Amino acid sequence: MAPLSAQTDALSENHFVAGKLDDVADLLDKQNASLFRVRAYRDAASYLRGLSHPVRLDYERGGKRGLDELPTIGQSIAATIAEIFDTGRSSLLDRLRGAADPEKVLQTVPMIGPALAHQIHDQLGIETLEALEAAAHDGRLANIKGFGPRRVEGLRHSLSDMLARRRPRHVSADQQRPPVAEILAVDQIYRSTLDQLPTIKPRRFNPSGETQLPILHTERDGWQFTALFSNSPAAHRFGKNRDWVVIYFERTDQPEGQVTVVTEQKGTLEGKRVIRGQEVACKSHYATQQTGQQTYDET
Incomplete structure (x- = not known):
């Protein structure tokens, strides 16, 4: 059994x-943001304060799944805790504060230094x-200078290892992102x-220190969005x-x-709102919209 002082220090990490x-x-x-989302984080915080053992142990033993299986800790909050550890x-906290520095996040990946992180961002x-x-x-x-096939493959493996403990247990391909229509609706x-x-x-990019960047939190069809x-x-x-x-989403x-x-x-x-990397899906979305409108007009 760990010394009492060590247990106390470990439990203080829960706080x-x-x-x-x-x-x-x-x-x-x-x-x-929605009261449900606010309450979820408050309930999780309250639970951690009352926990009798270091929550880090759950993460070390079971990864994100070990956190997710705790009462009041869903997968999105488990991912936040995992990132803190x-x-x-x-x-998430940096973004909500307006203090996000994405380039430092990218630099946590092997092979990505300050210059490359800046280029990617x-x-x-x-x-x-x-x-x-x-x-x-x-x-x-692969369109970034210096990223040949081998380097991209190596990065995939590094990210897979880094993110493995944070992933949900059962996620199929069609669960990876909200529908294009929902994302474009949030954008609108x-x-x-x-x-x-x-x-x-x-x-x-805010030399005057103004409170100037509008932020939206909304929920649609079970997804939580921040734009x-x-x-x-x-x-x-x-x-x-x-x-x-930029639209962030989770559930x-x-x-x-x-x-x-x-x-x-x-x-x-040209002139339409599109999701980077999903241009084909956006084209299909707008074509479906146009077909639906034509059918409506004809009736």
Whole structure:
């Protein structure tokens, strides 16, 4: 049995993590997120404070599944706790505070230093390890200079190992992302209600220190969404920081994912809102919409 002092120190980590979850709940509450989502983080924090053993043991023994099986801890909150244990920080909390630094997140991956992290974030707008993994599989990462087939494959393996303990137990391919129509609907809601939304004060690209970035939290069909304008170097360089919308999504049985919605500048979708990396699906979505409208007009 561990010495009493060691047990006390380990249990104090429960309170540290609980404090982070309470901080998430407070910010979600201030930013008008659903009461269900706010309460979920508060309940999880309360549970950790009352736990009689170090919650880190559950993570070390069973990974994210070990956390997810605890009362009040769903998969999305388990992923937040896992990230705190792995990195000492929470990207969700940083984002809600306006203090996110995606490039530091990317640098936690072997083979990715400051310059490459900047390039990936700048060119692809990637802000999470899950989004980086998706880009490694869908071909976008191969478009970054210096990423040949071997390097991409090596990165896939590294990310697979890093994220293995955070993954849900049973996720089929069609559960990976919300439907295109739902994502585009969230994008539309965000852009049409900007003057009604709470704002945060981003630390990056904000020399005046203004509270200027609108943020939306909403729930649709069991998915929790957070939407805000991109604050990436590329968005500012190309004057798209009020066009590109980054949308994060999660649900209780699914870790967080991320997409970016932009206004297409060329081709058959020119002028329409499209999801980067899902242009084909967006084209099908708009074609279905048009067919439905034609049928309605004919009747």
